[in-house]
Amino acid sequence: MTGQLFISLLNPGIDLLFAAAFVWMWRERRERYIAYAAAAYFCSAVAFLIQDVAPALPMELQRIPANLGFLLTGVFFAAAIIKRYALPVPWRAMAITGAISMACFLWFLLGHPSISARIYAISIGAGLIASMVVRALWPVAKPFLIDKLIFWVAGLSAVNLIVRPVVLLSLRGGFDSYVGFQQSLYWTTVQFSQAMVSIVAAICLTVAVAIDMVRQLRVEANADDLSGLLNRRGFEANATTALRRAADGDNSIALLIADLDHFKDVNDRHGHAAGDTIIAAFGAHVRQLGPADMVAGRIGGEEFAILLPGASIEVARQLAEIIRIGFPTSCAEHIPPSLVPTTSIGITAGRANEGLSELLRQADQALYEAKRAGRNRVRAFSPMPVRLAAGGG
Numbered sequence: 001m002t003g004q005l006f007i008s009l010l011n012p013g014i015d016l017l018f019a020a021a022f023v024w025m026w027r028e029r030r031e032r033y034i035a036y037a038a039a040a041y042f043c044s045a046v047a048f049l050i051q052d053v054a055p056a057l058p059m060e061l062q063r064i065p066a067n068l069g070f071l072l073t074g075v076f077f078a079a080a081i082i083k084r085y086a087l088p089v090p091w092r093a094m095a096i097t098g099a100i101s102m103a104c105f106l107w108f109l110l111g112h113p114s115i116s117a118r119i120y121a122i123s124i125g126a127g128l129i130a131s132m133v134v135r136a137l138w139p140v141a142k143p144f145l146i147d148k149l150i151f152w153v154a155g156l157s158a159v160n161l162i163v164r165p166v167v168l169l170s171l172r173g174g175f176d177s178y179v180g181f182q183q184s185l186y187w188t189t190v191q192f193s194q195a196m197v198s199i200v201a202a203i204c205l206t207v208a209v210a211i212d213m214v215r216q217l218r219v220e221a222n223a224d225d226l227s228g229l230l231n232r233r234g235f236e237a238n239a240t241t242a243l244r245r246a247a248d249g250d251n252s253i254a255l256l257i258a259d260l261d262h263f264k265d266v267n268d269r270h271g272h273a274a275g276d277t278i279i280a281a282f283g284a285h286v287r288q289l290g291p292a293d294m295v296a297g298r299i300g301g302e303e304f305a306i307l308l309p310g311a312s313i314e315v316a317r318q319l320a321e322i323i324r325i326g327f328p329t330s331c332a333e334h335i336p337p338s339l340v341p342t343t344s345i346g347i348t349a350g351r352a353n354e355g356l357s358e359l360l361r362q363a364d365q366a367l368y369e370a371k372r373a374g375r376n377r378v379r380a381f382s383p384m385p386v387r388l389a390a391g392g393g
Contacts, residue, residue: 009053011198015045018202025209029216033083037205040076043069044198060109067105067122071098074126074161077201078133081150084208087136094129101125119165127161130154146207153201160197224298226276227283235297239307239356242295246309246352254308254316254349257363258282258323261342261375263302270339275302278341281331289322305360313349313380320345320378344370348381 022038047069054062075098079089104121108114133154142148222234230238246253260266260278267275279302286296286306295307308316328340335341346367348359362381370379 011048012045012053014198015041015048018198019045021202021206025206029209029213031209031212033080034209036076036080036083040073040080041198041202043076044073047073063109063118064106067118068102070122071101071126071129074129078129078154080205081133081154082136084205084212085137085140087140090132090136093132097125097128123161123165127158130158130161134158144211146204146211150204150208153197153204157197157201224283226279227298227304228280228287229283229304230295230297232297232299235295235299235305235307236356238295238297239305242293242307242309243352243356251310251352252312252349253352253359254311254313254347255359255363256306256308256316256320256345256347257360257367258304258306258320258343258345259367259371260302261344261371266339266341270336274335274339277334278331281334282327282343285327285330286323289319289326305363307359309352311349313347316347316349317378317380320347324376324378342376344375345378346370346381347378
């Protein structure tokens with residue numbers, strides 16, 4: 001294998017390996033942004049093969065699919081990064097930019113031939129597409145190092161694509177033929193810099209996929225599939241974090257514990273399917289009514305806990321009453337008409353530094369009072385009065 005052939009096969013070989021890797025990752029996760037990444041690397045591999053390895057066509061027509069492949073690489077790679085952050089992909093803007101870029105390319109290929117002008121047309125078009133990633137991610141929070149790296153890789157790609165041809169072609173002064181172009185410093189720089197960018201970008205996206213997978217596994221491990229809320233472990237972990245945050249700000253905290261009334265009788269008389277339906281309906285009811293910053297979980301078979309950062313006892317009481325009153329209606333369409341489920345709720349409020357176990361104990365005591373008073377009601381925790389010893393002053 002000659003040195004020139006090795007260089008020609010370097011980029012398509014790397015790109016095909018990464019395309020296969022992202023296809024495998026997509027089969028595991030089925031996330032659209034991973035499929036876009038696979039498409040980007042596949043388009044890049046095909047473009048480089050057509051550009052450097054495929055036989056020449058009359059009028060250099062093989063350059064059309066090759067450079068279209070380079071533009072599609074930029075489009076799919078931009079879509080992969082933007083979609084990873086659940087942002088709207090600017091398909092229309094990218095399509096318009098790509099169409100203008102290809103129109104200029106065709107003019108300087110067929111109408112007024114100029115290799116340098118064609119390089120400008122494709123590189124600047126791809127650079128503008130890369131800059132759309134920078135624009136999309138600019139206001140997005142970047143909590144992890146990998147998020148910052150992805151942002152900077154996109155920014156450097158945009159600068160590289162726009163500035164590189166201007167600098168190198170101004171120093172070189174253009175090309176008279178494709179033989180000179182393919183043996184030029186410019187094309188050698190393109191091939192090696194593109195290989196480096198492909199590797200760095202693929203590593204960044206691979207790490208991002210791994211982080212997303214770990215995050216998803218953590219969510220699944222802490223989730224209760226039936227209610228759609230957290231399970232007990234997830235609730236305790238998230239509630240502890242929320243308490244620590246509230247304690248740092250010296251904020252109040254409120255806690256609700258809800259228990260579905262006579263739930264064993266529901267399962268015995270109407271079957272476990274009806275009981276599961278009620279649990280699912282209660283979870284959906286809580287998710288719909290609760291504030292965005294609440295921590296809600298199913299901490300027992302028919303017992304639920306809701307932590308409200310920054311809430312007072314009155315705010316907790318209002319939410320508890322809304323949940324209690326609306327609960328029968330929330331699941332009426334999915335259970336027998338004769339079945340009217342109710343819930344008892346105990347609430348407490350205090351300072352976050354009291355700790356989760358103490359808040360749970362207080363809310364559980366209030367829940368016991370609600371059940372003892374006849375169920376289907378809300379009770380707030382009240383400390384037992386201190387009794388003075390007989391004969392005291």
